[in-house]
Amino acid sequence: MVPVVELNDIAHVYVTDREASLAVEGIHLKVEPGEFVSLVGPSGCGKTTILSVIAGLLQPSKGAAYVNGDPIYGPSPEVGYMLQQDYLFPWRTIMDNALIGLELTERLNPESRSAVQNLLREMGLGDSGNLYPSQLSGGMRQRVALVRTLATDPGLLLLDEPFSALDYQTKLQLEDLIVETLKERGKTAILVTHDLSEAIAMSDRVILLNRNPGRIHRLFDIPENIRRAQPFFARKEPGFNELFHEIWGEMQTIGKE
């Protein structure tokens, strides 16, 4: 099977007037279809850089990157990106916000429109289509952002700390919703997060990154029982705490370097 994402010895350099600094180096990564992978690590480890490379927003300085076996030249409709906050356009209604991706890729037609309407309904936003973002709560807005990302039907979703701006309760609900939605549709996903327990609860594989420059430190495969459980219940599965402390310990040693 062709991996959905393949990164081959990726390095990226950020150039400013003062200096050229190495953000990530020697990144090798393969993500199989349907897999849910999390990137965790201390700040400055280049998590978002890696995501931007896969999204086609950044051309890596070195190395080769492929999505579905094709080299990445720029953003593609195959890849959906969810940001840290909803970033809905305040001047557009919820429906129009959800449709923006279809509009931009010129795939807006009555069928795709009703598909988005259905998606909104599935997320419990069926009645909100004509409202404006300012009239919705943070959790609802992030759900609209999820609909916006799913509307173009990408095979791969990049989630860049999508829960970081939400309160704890909303965050737990959204974790369940996202995992469920993605599993149902057979999507592949890469999640960037600061929250270790979130990473373990949601993913099939956790990748711990080291910093200065960012590189892969260690891979952790999540045991079957935790993987199968919904994120909320995964936290109570046997082995969850042990794994949490193992990764936590590794992170501490990175921090001391």
Next chain:
Amino acid sequence: MTTRHEPSASSSKGWLQDIYVKHTKKKKSIRNRVLAVQLSLLLLFFIWWEAAGRWKWIDVLLFSYPSKIFSNIWGNMVSGELWGHLGITVGETVVGFLLGTLVGTLLAVLIWWSPFLNKVLDPYMVVFNSMPKVALGPIFIVMFGAGFTAIVITTLSITVIVTTLVVYNSFNEVDSNLIKVVRTFGGTKRQVFQRVILPASYPAIVSTLKVNVGMAWVGVIVGEFLVAKSGLGYLIMYGFQVFNFTLVLSSLLIIAVVATAMYQIVVYIERKLLTHR
């Protein structure tokens, strides 16, 4: 869907309703009191001015007084002389301020589109912006003839660069994450502009409209001073030369009324355009 309590929705709780009614009543009464004081201040000023003029506390030749001014305006209105001057001035102002905003915004789009052009033009814009543009008036009159065009160009010289700078600034202040949203869908630069930059900058563009109303009046009146053929600016100049200050003050009063009306129209447009923000 919002958590806001609509008082009407919870009518079973009468005391909630009471608090709400009390609140609106208090707000209304404050608004009325402000309006009353404003109106009486205005009235008092006119009464004092009238009295001062009639009993010669002030120099009537210089300061005139309200009844004289109003009868002057009324006379000009009836004879029809006012309308021609008023029409020309309002026409010049409206054209100048719409064109100024449009050209200024287009220029902002241009330098947003090409950062290279922006870097090249930057010092020229700074120099031109800090220059007293009305000083160019005589040159415009020679170039475009003593009339409508020269006056509109004078107005443009005042409004365009400021508009460009303000609008360009607001283009740059658009949240980069909103742009990222469009970019992740593979949006082009053109789409980024149409879907994000422009709609996000409507408030800034409308607020430059507000500023430009005032600027356009300055440009037009100064232009009419220089051209001195017709318009309210010409009336002021003429009144000054023949020492008829009743005419000068009449023109000023009319300008105040019309300029305020134009400003209110812009405010109305702003409210229509910028709901939901």
